[in-house]
Amino acid sequence: CRGLLWQKNNKNFNYKYNELSWLTVHSLWFYSRKEPKGSWPIHIFEIIQETIFAFFKIFIYRPSWIIIQNHRYFLLAALMIIIYRPLYGSRIVWDLRELPNGFMKGYVAKYIFSKIIFNCNSSIVANVERYKYMVSIYGKRAMSSTMVVPNYESISFIDKPYANLNYKLKKFLKGRRYIYLQNPIGKDRLLLEVVSAIFQLTDMVLVVTGNVPN
Numbered sequence: 001c002r003g004l005l006w007q008k009n010n011k012n013f014n015y016k017y018n019e020l021s022w023l024t025v026h027s028l029w030f031y032s033r034k035e036p037k038g039s040w041p042i043h044i045f046e047i048i049q050e051t052i053f054a055f056f057k058i059f060i061y062r063p064s065w066i067i068i069q070n071h072r073y074f075l076l077a078a079l080m081i082i083i084y085r086p087l088y089g090s091r092i093v094w095d096l097r098e099l100p101n102g103f104m105k106g107y108v109a110k111y112i113f114s115k116i117i118f119n120c121n122s123s124i125v126a127n128v129e130r131y132k133y134m135v136s137i138y139g140k141r142a143m144s145s146t147m148v149v150p151n152y153e154s155i156s157f158i159d160k161p162y163a164n165l166n167y168k169l170k171k172f173l174k175g176r177r178y179i180y181l182q183n184p185i186g187k188d189r190l191l192l193e194v195v196s197a198i199f200q201l202t203d204m205v206l207v208v209t210g211n212v213p214n
Contacts (some may be wrong), residue, residue, distance in 0.1 A: 002061055004054055006046075025174045026053060058084060067093045071100035074116055081119045091121040097151060099130065104137055114142035124149045170208065176205050183210030 003023035007013075013025035028049045031042070045181050054076055058066060066084070080092050094117060103113035117123050117138065123146045125131045135143045152158060165173070179198060184191035191212070198206050 002063070004057055006050055047075070051079070055079055062088055062090075064088075064090050064194055065093065066090055067095055069095040071096055071103060071113075073165060074100075074103070074113065077120065078116050081116065094120045094123040096123055096134075097126045098132075105201060110137060114138040117146070118142040118144070121145065122147060126151050171206065173207075177203060178205045178207045181206060181208045184212060 001019075001021040003022060005025045006028065007025055010027045010031050011025065013021065015025075016022040029048060030045045030049065049061050051073060054073070058080070066080055068080070077092065077094050080090075084090060085092060096117075100113060103109045118141060123143070125146055125148055127136065127150060128148055131143065131146060131148050134146075179194065181189070181191065181194055183189070184194075191208075195206060198204055
């Protein structure tokens, strides 16, 4: 088992789990640790480098199973389906635990995405609600081989007791109920809609973690 990974610090790193399983963190030639205004060209350069690098690494190691994580690697998934799988008969699994932003609006974008996901051997989403939402966009046929795999570390995660709240948070809440919103990095996370709803539910407050856009 091999894992290829890229991180924002852009440093090379190797971690060996055992004799048959290891992870390699790779660096890029052109990258940005922060996102300057109008950063989409930098993202494109990063994605192109990651796709080319992964494509050649896969051909070198010739795995029988390929798990591609994130819709960011849609082009890699397409290349594996069109070029690699016919040659080596491997199985392609696309792990889509995040919603595929950029492919959820517009006929062309939705058509391309639905074709890729349909032609994977399988795809993974994080929960039933997300699966139903994606079916409403791409159709049942495109999502016919999609499996729901929750983001639990293990089944025991479900049975764990609630952790104690942070002291500062507890002091802020003063016993009030709250809604938790994680990482509202873009408009698609519906931050404004959530805040608007909470203004109408006067007995509740909002707790946000992550980067909040201006």
